[in-house]
Amino acid sequence: MKGSAAVTADRLIDEIMGYRKAKVLMVASYLGFFDRLEPPRSAREVARLLRLDARAVEILLDALVAMGYAFKRGGRYGNAPVSRRHLVSGRPGYLGDNLKYQEIIWDAWGELRHCVKKGGAVRPLEYWLLRHKGFTQEYIRGMDNIARGPAAEIAAALDPTSVRDMLDVGAGPGTYSLAFLSGNSSLRATLLDLPSTLKITRNMLAAHPGPRARATLKPGDYRRADFGRAAYDLVLLSHITHDESPAVNESLLRRSRRALRPGGRVVIHDFMLEPDRVSPTFGALFSVHMLAYTEAGRTYTAREYQSWLRRAGFRSIVRRPIAASARNSSQILVATNPG
Numbered sequence: 001m002k003g004s005a006a007v008t009a010d011r012l013i014d015e016i017m018g019y020r021k022a023k024v025l026m027v028a029s030y031l032g033f034f035d036r037l038e039p040p041r042s043a044r045e046v047a048r049l050l051r052l053d054a055r056a057v058e059i060l061l062d063a064l065v066a067m068g069y070a071f072k073r074g075g076r077y078g079n080a081p082v083s084r085r086h087l088v089s090g091r092p093g094y095l096g097d098n099l100k101y102q103e104i105i106w107d108a109w110g111e112l113r114h115c116v117k118k119g120g121a122v123r124p125l126e127y128w129l130l131r132h133k134g135f136t137q138e139y140i141r142g143m144d145n146i147a148r149g150p151a152a153e154i155a156a157a158l159d160p161t162s163v164r165d166m167l168d169v170g171a172g173p174g175t176y177s178l179a180f181l182s183g184n185s186s187l188r189a190t191l192l193d194l195p196s197t198l199k200i201t202r203n204m205l206a207a208h209p210g211p212r213a214r215a216t217l218k219p220g221d222y223r224r225a226d227f228g229r230a231a232y233d234l235v236l237l238s239h240i241t242h243d244e245s246p247a248v249n250e251s252l253l254r255r256s257r258r259a260l261r262p263g264g265r266v267v268i269h270d271f272m273l274e275p276d277r278v279s280p281t282f283g284a285l286f287s288v289h290m291l292a293y294t295e296a297g298r299t300y301t302a303r304e305y306q307s308w309l310r311r312a313g314f315r316s317i318v319r320r321p322i323a324a325s326a327r328n329s330s331q332i333l334v335a336t337n338p339g
């Protein structure tokens with residue numbers, strides 16, 4: 001039974017200290033420390049380049065060294081290999097946009113006590129993003145960093161050559177559509193998202209002229225939009241259902257079914273919990289993340305999705321893990337519209 005494993009006092013202290021480590025990493029990334037440690041520099045030089053306080057920069061840099069993300073030699077600080085790979089902007093494995101997003105969303109977590117009382121976010125994600133001018137762009141780009149692997153895996157599993165037309169609901173950077181468009185040169189994709197997001201999607205897709213020519217960007221609100229009738233072979237709902245209530249998710253599935261041709265498939269891609277809701281740990285904590293900045297979102301169980309799919313009239317539901325060995329592994333549920 002999960003929860004009964006003995007947690008030691010040392011682990012308890014480590015976990016409480018965890019927020020300090022997380023905050024040091026997020027703030028250092030947000031302020032651009034790691035870019036400035038290539039080549040190694042003194043705390044005073046880093047502070048001058050970033051227009052920060054030298055004493056405070058030294059305190060943070062020493063903490064980064066203590067945590068293993070930087071080294072200190074002869075009064076100069078440099079990046080540890082993990083930081084060089086993942087925290088210096090422009091590197092292929094760059095995760096800094098995601099850390100910056102976490103730093104911003106930290107403010108939402110700061111209101112968690114009130115969210116627990118209220119039953120949902122005190123202020124929504126858009127509020128936090130708007131407070132940091134220009135961040136929507138980094139937020140959407142950050143999604144692309146983490147979506148490439150799962151997108152390739154999902155496209156390979158579903159065989160893009162079996163799809164003529166697809167609808168990508170809440171498409172974000174368009175990474176998933178792009179994986180399908182790249183796998184079938186006659187496939188057409190419609191990407192539905194909010195106008196503010198699609199501005200960024202448009203710029204990102206411009207780097208892929210072939211697939212871009214077969215992509216239609218459709219501004220709209222997925223909570224209300226009519227998805228059309230018998231127009232697609234595939235409707236993708238990737239990482240949007242955790243933001244929404246069960247009622248909105250059922251409505252998304254009903255409209256998806258109407259939009260599908262007979263034999264067409266809907267794909268739900270998300271973090272999913274086991275029926276006990278306490279595993280995997282990532283999913284249980286992601287639910288708290290949703291509590292902090294959505295009105296009614298949470299992590300759902302595969303069983304909940306399956307029952308909504310059946311109620312919407314879908315059949316032949318198949319479940320499959322994505323990025324199975326990753327700490328943040330997700331799942332897809334693929335269901336068919338019987339017509």
Ligand SMILES: C[S@@+](CC[C@H](N)C(=O)[O-])C[C@H]1O[C@@H](n2cnc3c(N)ncnc32)[C@H](O)[C@@H]1O
Pocket residue numbers: 143144147169170171172173174175176192193194197220221222223237238239240
């Ligand atoms: C977590 S992202 C997922 C993006 C992409 N599907 C993926 O898996 O990488 C959620 C997306 O839903 C979009 N979104 C949020 N609310 C929306 C709404 N009411 N109508 C349309 N899109 C919305 C956001 O702009 C964002 O691009």
